[in-house]
Amino acid sequence: MIFERRKSVAEALQETLESRGHDVGVLVDALVRVDKSGDASEITAAFATITETPALVVTLDVYCRYQRALVDAGHRLMTGEAGPLTTAIAASHGNGRVRELAVTRMLANPRPEMLPFLLVRMTDWASPVRDVARLGVVRLLHDDPSTYLRPAAETMLHLRRRRRGGFGVQQLYAAAYDAPVAVLEQLMCSANSAVPRFVLEVRTRRGDLKIDELVRLALTNSDKGVRARAGEAVAREAVWTGRVDVLRKLAACRYGEVRISALTGLARLGHWEEIAGLLDDSSTLIRALARDAARRKGVDAVDWYRSAVSGANPSLGAIAGLAESGREEDGQLLYPLLRHPAARVRAQAVGALRILDAVPVDSVRSMVEDPSRRVVRAALKALGTRA
Incomplete structure (x- = not known):
């Protein structure tokens, strides 16, 4: 007799996801099998596989809710045979009493890896299940934030989009506001981008x-x-305290989202002249701010752009700036750039002509054969707009 090789938890999980939950029984069997083995390292590894992605626990909860595959898990829980993995998976059982018992058992012997399953039950549609989970999680977060705050943040920030998820997010904020700085610094290292953003907001x-x-x-x-x-927070503080040096440091960095905050801060302090020098910046927002600064300093930004694009090597920002503030008749200044040796300049010129509604159809049509894909895309877009 040929026996089928038993799948690992990772293989069973992959099969479940690929089948859109139809083969969730394979995963449940794998988890229960590991649970029965009693091998602590295997159980820990299985939990890690399931909980490494916050959305996955929620997805599995939906898959498992009404599946016959959980009958054995529920039975093992009711008879006291369930280990930690079976208890966690039984928390998705379709029977509310089974879910409530699973939650009670997890809270009686809490483990950080079980927390995502408890957090899902905080949004349960049955109030007895929901209330037990909420009371227990709040206690864990209050008593031991260094252990439970990180796994709570990973999952709860995902669950905030779920119905009845607001309560958990409120408790997460409350716990974080009281947490030691060292705990929050650990959270800043999370690979889940929502967590560092949350921590920065709290701090x-x-x-x-x-x-x-x-x-x-x-x-x-x-x-x-x-x-x-962080840039917004620095800019606010620097404006309040008059730290122009800090604003200039941020304004010189390479990240547009930081620079715009710093430059806005400089504008509030009246440093219009240095902002006006950024009319051809690569950022749309910064160019707009620079045009406002130029107006305040009596500089005609459109004339500046007209002169800039007429040079031998105009910047992409100057071309874009003319498109944003010029008129249709300014398009003729860009015609020579359609033959510029740099592909990025040719593409930018075509895009600017499209915005100005000044596309020379015959010239741009020939650019569909340009060796640069970037130029070809810009040309097709311009010709499509004209059509």
């Missing part, structure tokens, strides 16, 4: 981030959202 409201720390986040953090929020 900014708590007021325990020094301006130098915020500057470092704005200049070096890998997440655009964190950089933008």
